[in-house]
Amino acid sequence: MHRTRHLLLRTLSALALLVTGCTDGDAPPDEGSSESSGAPLGLAPVEATMLVHIYYQTPETLERLAAELDLLEHADHAEGYVAALIEPDEYERLVAEGLTVEVQQEPTSILQRMLDAGGFRSIPSYSCYRTVEETVDTMTTLDSNYSGLVELVDIGDSWDKVTAGGPDGYDLQGMVITNEAIAGPKPRFFLMGAIHAREYATAEIVIRFAEQLVEGYGTDPDATWLLDHYELHVLPQANPDGRKIAEQGYTQRKNRNTSAGSCSYPPTSSSQHGIDLNRNHSFEFGGAGTSTTACSINYRGTGANSEPETQALQSYMSSIFADQRGSGSGDPAPDDTTGLMISLHSYGELVLFPWSWSGSAAPNLAQLRTLGRKLGYHNDYAVCQWYGCLYPASGTTDDWAYGELGIAAYTMEMGTTFFQSCASFESTVAPVNLAALTTAFKAARRPYQTPSGPDAVGVAVSASPVTAGASVTLTATADDTRFDSNGWGTEPTQAVAAARYSVDHASWTGAPLTAMAASDGTFNASSEGLTATIDTSGWAPGRYLLLVEARDAAGNWGAPSGVFLDVEAAGGMVEVCGNSLDDDGDT
Structure with missing residues (x-):
């Protein structure tokens, strides 16, 4: 239910925004209102490009639609529809085939008004x-x-x-x-x-x-x-x-190959010159979801990698x-x-x-x-x-x-x-x-x-800059829960088991590594505070990069995150060309 509602709300919101580019923050219309319910089956649509929901009964039908039409990146399998941009002749054909085609009235009307007024062409x-x-x-x-x-x-x-x-x-x-x-x-x-x-x-x-x-x-x-x-x-x-071409406001999807077909120009959602480059690669070329019709939005080209x-x-x-x-x-x-x-x-x-x-x-x-x-x-x-x-x-x-x-x-x-x-x-x-x-x-x-390992977040030092020889506290949080599929499954998580830091070089380069402790004294939770005390005795003045990373109980080390630590010479003295200068510039 969560996944279905998530996709449905996003679909409606996207449809309302498709052509306006200026309605940020507007709530999608209620399901069943005159704005969202669309034209009932059999009612003639407006004579323009339409944004529609097409309801399908079988995976085979969806596969056919993917090859034939300008499908948008919205397909709710639970509700059984896919969103598409179609032309009036395509609407009539789909209805004649017995498919339920629901015109999204408001975005379609806005599109028509914009085109009638000259549209956006720049x-x-x-x-x-x-x-x-x-x-x-x-x-x-x-x-x-x-x-x-x-x-x-x-x-x-x-x-x-x-x-x-x-x-x-x-x-x-x-x-x-x-x-x-x-x-x-x-x-x-x-x-x-x-x-x-x-x-x-x-x-x-x-x-x-x-x-x-x-x-x-x-x-x-x-x-x-x-x-x-x-x-x-x-x-x-x-x-x-x-x-x-698209910078002129047209819905051009493909490249500009004009060698095949007598296609529309300006381009439409159902007829445009070119090859869909995202259907032209040589791995599994020519399979489902592609078209052999030159003007089709999903035309795959004359051959793989053509x-x-x-x-x-x-x-x-x-x-x-x-x-x-x-x-x-x-x-x-x-x-x-x-x-x-x-x-x-x-x-x-x-x-x-x-x-x-x-x-x-x-x-x-x-x-x-x-x-x-x-x-x-x-x-x-x-x-x-x-x-x-x-x-x-x-x-x-x-x-x-x-x-x-x-x-x-x-x-x-x-x-x-x-x-x-x-x-x-x-x-x-x-x-x-x-x-x-x-x-x-x-x-x-x-x-x-x-990606299976914990993220190191909130990496900080207690002070920077510090005088060489001072002790600095390095802190961070190791979090093994920062995953979200947004309705498409749950990622397993584990307790944080260890953490470490390196200076200036990543751990896999052979840099010296120093362990960090859990802030509460024990590594036993999926999110843990980390701490370490760094003694800067013997450190030369300069900027240092501290890299923190953590491991979970399954043995997965996560990616590092960093913080800078600036170290100054004792007494504010900086060595320049062999001479020591104090803060006033005197030798």
Whole structure:
């Protein structure tokens, strides 16, 4: 019941927000009201794109709908409906087939009014989102301003870039972000956005996450240790050709491949040029949830990995991640697999993990679910398998990354609309998902092990700066309960059993480790206060990074969290070029 109500309320809220981008905080209309109940069966709908609930009786029907229509990331299996954008001719066809199609009157009416008035045809109406060009400019600036942390990387080319006779197209511009002064190899996290062009928020979250880490280096303890010890690889705009169309306010989903079909332009929800890049990957290509009709929203292309964008993605991920899974469909990746990939989508408020092509369990199901529930703790999204909580989809990016390479791979459906208002994006979507992505990055070294362990939170020191030789109290909380599937199962938790800290270097680098004690004297609860006394005698003046991590009773060490400790010379004396200066600058 909790899961059903959770999904239903989110669906209604999302439908009310789909096209307005300006109704943040409005409550969804009551079930059964004139706003939510929609047109009764047989009543002619408005002559425009409609947002509807389609009720289905069998999984086979849902599978067929997923291949034929522009289904949204809302499917309530308990109620037996899926949300979709459809055109009037599709409405008539579905009704003629005997399906119950419930028009969501209010969002459909708003959409029609906006289009009648000229609609929104420019992304400047959404000032919180950068265009393709602005995103590239930001990356260029970061590379210039943080040359020791940022390296630009050309991942590949867009369809227009490799096709003569049309627009110039784009490079798939990415970045590698790490402290280049510290040698690798380092664990890697690949974060990508906007493979579906109309999903504005996704590219912006990718670039903001990169900015947050780079700008926080040296001042934010977690950003600092993560970039010292890990690598972040980002591709904010995975479908730049399609995104330029979507920036005009159109619901363009696919890339801009115009080589097949006589499709609509401007694009509609039922007819648009291009290939759905998230149905074009070579792992389980051509299966359920894809279309062979060129203008369809889910058109998979003429063959597996046919598009330059998917070719670039597969080639790049293969170059940065080792293949760590066997060739058999039931072969799990080893527990110590390293590497993580997340593809950001909108909307739907979901954390999805493989498989999407099949309802069978992925070999690493339990571990994928555990990390997913760590992310769900932060963004309050439903955490579930693609196929089980939505509908089938074959040839997806996350299935390819997990299926071919064995790395932990996820699709995160953020927010409540394609054109998320800046107010709700800034207040909700960005903060909760940036927090989730930080947790994901921390797990990238051992995504199938680390998330099971306790989180170290609230790490603090009793004073900073301190004079060398002073004692400092280090405190934190070890919490083994920070999981939330939001209605899709419960994660087992254990008592905290141990904790430790290291200085400047992570535990797995061979750094000296010092045990911490339970604040109440005994490790016996799933959330424990931690404490340690640090004697700074002999410490040279400077800034130190203290990293705290904890282990649960099942033997799982969680990810570290850090705090800075600044140490000053005794008497305020600082040594400069062999001379000691006091606070007044006198020798």
